Amino acid sequence: MLKIKIGVLVSGGGTNLQALIDAEKSNLIESGEIALVISDNSQAYALKRAEANGIPYVVVNEQGLDNRAFEEKVLDLINQNEIDLVVLAGFMKILSADFTEKLAGRIINIHPSLIPSFCGKGYYGLKVHEAALKYGVKITGATVHYVNEIPDGGQIILQKAVEVLEDDGPLTLQKRVMEQAEWVILPQAVELVSRKIQREKGEK
Numbered sequence: 001m002l003k004i005k006i007g008v009l010v011s012g013g014g015t016n017l018q019a020l021i022d023a024e025k026s027n028l029i030e031s032g033e034i035a036l037v038i039s040d041n042s043q044a045y046a047l048k049r050a051e052a053n054g055i056p057y058v059v060v061n062e063q064g065l066d067n068r069a070f071e072e073k074v075l076d077l078i079n080q081n082e083i084d085l086v087v088l089a090g091f092m093k094i095l096s097a098d099f100t101e102k103l104a105g106r107i108i109n110i111h112p113s114l115i116p117s118f119c120g121k122g123y124y125g126l127k128v129h130e131a132a133l134k135y136g137v138k139i140t141g142a143t144v145h146y147v148n149e150i151p152d153g154g155q156i157i158l159q160k161a162v163e164v165l166e167d168d169g170p171l172t173l174q175k176r177v178m179e180q181a182e183w184v185i186l187p188q189a190v191e192l193v194s195r196k197i198q199r200e201k202g203e204k
């Protein structure tokens with residue numbers, strides 16, 4: 001069957017994008033191919049990763065664009081490039097209900113905690129790990145979930161737990177959660193959802 005086309009939205013370092021690129025190369029992701037990377041940040045190192053792997057990329061700079069105009073441009077790119085699955089990989093903007101409804105079932109996100117803990121408005125990047133350490137949880141991890149209008153609120157697809165160590169600080173915990181959880185379950189989830197979309201497309 002034809003591989004589905006995956007679009008990855010990024011804002012920063014792109015280590016989750018790199019995990020997807022590596023998973024496609026090792027055929028862990030075999031039902032889809034990364035066809036486009038879109039960033040809201042022209043300085044995102046993720047763009048260098050796309051370039052180094054010959055993946056087309058576009059910067060949709062929010063400077064001067066209001067949220068609606070930004071989302072319209074992104075949706076145009078998704079439609080023009082016939083993207084079947086959108087993956088938010090270290091993407092930092094909150095997307096509107098209007099945008100996520102248009103992509104229902106075709107947009108997923110990686111969040112660096114075990115949802116429903118430490119998620120929702122204001123919980124992103126290092127803040128998530130600072131909250132986990134402040135609370136004193138012994139286990140944290142990462143979650144891949146469908147995206148809906150509620151920040152980090154969509155149906156959970158995969159989760160992976162990671163131990164919090166006595167001497168952990170936010171940075172050491174973030175690194176372990178990325179290495180042991182995010183970079184493992186995001187490729188697995190992308191293959192699962194790609195296969196589902198591929199089947200649905202095949203049935204049409």
Ligand code: GRF
Binds near residue numbers: 011015017112
């Ligand atoms: C990661 O902690 C990810 O979970 C969060 O953003 C951070 C950076 O991701 N959403 P990346 O290195 O840009 O993929």
